[in-house]
Amino acid sequence: MGALPTSEDVLDAARRLHGHVLRTPVLRNDALDEVAGAKLWFKCENLQVTGSFKIRGATNRLLQLSPEERKNGVVAFSSGNHAQGVARAAKNFRMPALIVMPSDAPAIKVEGVRRDGAEIRLYDRDSESREEIAAEETKKRGATLVPSFDDPYIIAGQGSAGVEFGQQMRDANTPLDHIICCAGGGGLITGLALGYRHFDPDVAIWTAEPEAHDDWRRSLAADRIEVNAPGTRSICDAILTPSPGDLTWALGRDSLAGGCAVGDNQIEEAMRLAFRHLKLVVEPGGAAALACALFDLPEAAKGKSVGVVLSGGNVDPAQYARIFAG
Structure with missing residues (x-):
């Protein structure tokens, strides 16, 4: 594999991982569609082995x-x-x-x-x-x-989720117009873009982040890597990287449509709605894309078919209880 993975590398990874990881389901829910103002399709990586796409x-x-x-x-x-x-x-x-x-x-x-x-x-x-x-x-x-994101084999492996998503939407005869996916270091969203675009090269893919930690949104807007201020915090512990990675930025700067961001209170509400309507436990970082779909949906995605990646479900029980008590 070269310095940057390709769609073929991601397809190879998907074949290699067969039998080692789960083919996670895609779910729908009319009530969440009404909140978002779009038709949402949820790729449930919170149900993956170990509780996340990683x-x-x-x-x-x-x-x-x-x-x-x-x-x-x-x-x-x-x-x-x-x-x-x-x-x-x-x-x-x-x-x-x-x-x-x-x-x-x-x-x-x-x-x-x-x-x-x-x-x-x-x-x-x-x-x-x-x-x-x-x-x-x-x-x-x-x-x-073993890096968490800035490695071609890591990116290709994460991208197998995009291959699955593309296959599942093809089987449903429903192409997606947009996909919203959380972005920390960027391994998932850039790999997913490579994998999904094998099936549909025209899909627009948006990053999802907490407002206080929106390095991808700012980087895409400025066309250069932006760094979060030291000590910046959010409940989304899983996606609090300082900035996009070198490899992931090289892949994402021209392939991602832009960024969405929401506050921690909106992410908590998305977690509650995921449980209420989908019967799913989703951790804060894993709920970032859902929160953006519900509360910061790009204007271009309104009324369209939108894929939402629920990337993880490993939430601390005490934190989860506090969020639901609130």
């Missing part, structure tokens, strides 16, 4: 390792969903794994990593660098670093 990229990356590399294991850094994806993939392939996680990561995600047998190194977000810790551990162990 198992796709992690598995595709680990499948590239040689027998010697597998013996030395892998290192990753993540607030939770990538951590769980790498831990599960490593367990499936009987490889050692170390995951560098922030000390304030949701307990449910930390528990998921431990349950799959990975070693955990906690760090402080404000005083330590996860990149430096991971680099040190990778060198010490002779391990392979």
Whole structure:
């Protein structure tokens, strides 16, 4: 594979991942259509193995390792969903794994990593660098670093969700006019664009982010990478990267239509509506695209068929209870 993955690379990844990941369902709901003012189709990656799309990229990356590399294991850094994806993939392939996680990561995600047998190194977000810790551990162990998004095999693996979505919409004989997908580092949305556009090259794809952490929206508007201010926070822990990645920006700057953003209170309402109408548990970052579809739908998408990616469901139970109590 070259520096940037292609649609063919994503199709290859989808074939490679067959039997390793779930083919997640696509759901519809008339009540949510009424709120959005569009016909919404939900790709439910919150029902994926480990509760998010991240198992796709992690598995595709680990499948590239040689027998010697597998013996030395892998290192990753993540607030939770990538951590769980790498831990599960490593367990499936009987490889050692170390995951560098922030000390304030949701307990449910930390528990998921431990349950799959990975070693955990906690760090402080404000005083330590996860990149430096991971680099040190990778060198010490002779391990392979598995990035969360800025890696061609990771992007291609995440893009298998777009291949599935495209196949499912083709089977439903319903082409999508637009897709809204969360964007942290950008591995999912850029991979999804490569995968889905194999079936429909004209679909418009929009990023979804919290208002306080809208680096993709600002980057696409300015046509250059914009960085979030240090210390910026949101309930969407899964998508709080500082800026688009180098590879993902190279893919996304010309292929994405623009950005949407909503407040944390709107994301919480989207979580409540997902449970009420779809009977789904969706974490804050996983609900960002739904919130944007309901509360910040681009003018061009109104009245159209819109795909919405529900990217994860690993929400802390106490946080979930608080959101519903509110």
